[in-house]
Amino acid sequence: MGLTAEGVSLKLGRKSILQDLRLQVHGGQMLALLGPNGAGKSTLLRVLAGSLEPQEGSVCLDGEHLVSLEPRALAMRRAVLPQQLPVAYGFSCLDVVMMGRSPHRGGASAGPVDRGYALDALNTLGMASFAQRRVETLSGGEHQRIHLARTLCQLSSPPAGCTPLLLLDEPTSALDLAGQHRVLALARELTQRGLAVVAVLHDLNLAARYADRVLLLNRGRVACAVGSPEQVLRPELLETIYGLALERHELAGRSIFTPRVSP
Amino acid sequence: MNALPQARWGQRLLTPLLVLGTAALAVVSATQGAVEITLADLWAMGTEEGRAAIPAQVFLEIRLPRIALAVLVGAGLAGAGAGFQGLFRNPLASPSLLGVAAGASAGAAIAIVLPIGAYLPARVALFAFIGALGTSAMVLRLGRVQGQTDTARVLLAGVALTAAASAVVGTLTLLATDTQLRSYTFWILGSLGGATWGSVLGVATGVGAGLGLLFLQAASLDVFALGEEVAGHVGLRVQRLTLFVLVGASLAVGVSVAVSGMIGFLGLAVPHLVRLMIGPSHKRLIPASCALGSFLLLAADTLARLVAAPTEVPIGILTTALGVPFFVWLLRRRRAQWV
Secondary structure, eight states: OOEEEEEEEEEETTEEEEEEEEEEEOTTOEEEEEOSTTSSHHHHHHHHHTSSOOSEEEEEETTEEGGGSOHHHHHTTEEEEOSOOOOOTTOBHHHHHHGGGHHHHTTSOOOHHHHHHHHHHHHHTTOGGGTTSBGGGSOHHHHHHHHHHHHHHHTSSOOTTOOOEEEEESTTTTOOHHHHHHHHHHHHHHHHTTOEEEEEOOOHHHHHHHOSEEEEEETTEEEEEEEOHHHHOOHHHHHHHHSSOEEEEEETTEEEEEEOOOO | OOOOHHHHHHHHHHHHHHHHHHHHHHHHHHHOSSSOOOHHHHHHTTSHHHHHSHHHHHIIIIIHHHHHHHHHHHHHHHHHHHHHHHHHTOTTOOTTTTTHHHHHHHHHHHHHHSSSSSOOHHHHHHHHHHHHHHHHHHHHHHTEETTEEOHHHHHHHHHHHHHHHHHHHHHHHHHOOHHHHHHHHHHHTOOSTTOOHHHHHHHHHHHHHHHHHHHHTHHHHHHHTTOHHHHHHTTOOHHHHHHHHHHHHHHHHHHHHHHHOOOOSHHHHHHHHHHHHHOSOHHHHHHHHHHHHHHHHHHHHHHHHHTTTTSOOOHHHHHHHHHHHHHHHHHHHOOSSOO
16 A cells, blocks of 8 residues: 555645645655755655644555554654754764654553564664764764664554555765765665555665665655656756756666756 | 663662652751751650650641751652653753742732632632643743654743743732732742641642652653654653643642742752763653752751741841852753753
């Protein structure tokens, strides 16, 4: 089933941010949200996370309305990596990752099972040696990876029969080149385990390479029906949206976008 | 993979050690004062004549309630400080800097001066609680911009509300009758000297309920350190947490202020110091802050009784005199925003 959004419209104040938006992401798929700054990508991600309720339309996960789900029940199957990551001063990386377990354990304190999931998640991101480091001593990229580990930890034991949903807001913004590819390769790997992944990206090349489907947003509207990277990422469409002339090159079966140099 | 084992031991032992230290200090405090009470006198209280003797009477009716009150108020202010700092995600959030203590004192002043019935400690406590809750809720409200709590705004709101509260208090003293003014002055001087078993019982109930409410939120406050948005993403009911912490901390502060007046710096410095020693986890931070608050306030009150005997130094002056240099040292020592 996965995530479905139908006729979603949202206004903040008088400003219309999203208009009549529709999308679907199944378990096993990765959707990239693309668009210029201020297009409403982060807002859409908040709506998909259930943190913002749209004025019109509905967002469902496995057929259940996000707004009708208990916060804890929702948190057991949906994790979010936001763009702004406040530093939890004084806590260790392991503490922060383990906080992803809080919806699963209710009021109980963290046990060895939670610790195990947290250490697994740290391992997956190659951050095992950071377990006891305090988060305020990390670099931006390390901090982002710790929070990514926290989201993995949160989704590591979803209730049976649910599609776990991972929402990533610019997950590569603080990462170096290798880190960007590693994180998106990991996101792809997670889709193979049945997760539905939605990632806000800026890099067209990364989106073309890792996403199954792409949604191009232009001031709150879907600029082109959701589709495969080949269908959506057309130079002439991108040019009108970004206001920048682009060329698409085919190299070894992959699309690569570069700005067209004007003569 | 484990943290240093010593650190773990220290984390577990701090609270019990502080409780033992407070108990030892209580014995010392009980024997010091105008009337000499020896350990032998305390020991003799096992017998009937011993209980009837003057030292035993002084101990039971004057010193013991005062010690109990110092322990409760110290725990209340420091525990509430830990709660506020967790809720505002800011080490500067404390009953005094947020204006919550001033709000409580304005509430207490209204209760004393209002022309309804006589001076009633319970009414003062209730109004102080309402004043504390009102200010803390307003500071939280004013300090938020687009769902994020902004440090500068929170502290400015605290400054503004402190000013407003002192204006209220000032106006009320003008309107008060002579009798009311006497009760008011007696209260504002901020002393634990008026302790009776009645006030101890009242404060124990209020502070106990407030701190209990805070402690129940300890695990959630840890998650809240990730920020409001992320805390929501991992399933925390942010509004409920906010409400419980505001009510719990305001209750502890309101009742403490109602009985002892303004006692500064405990709510700010103690949680800070404890975090420095055992880390930020609220499950340990809140009890240890309470224990250290008790210990320090009992020590300060004992000093307040003794340094200028036979007069008493107002305890608020003493805690501030000790707290300010400590705080300056802390600021210079740590560059991190959150210790």
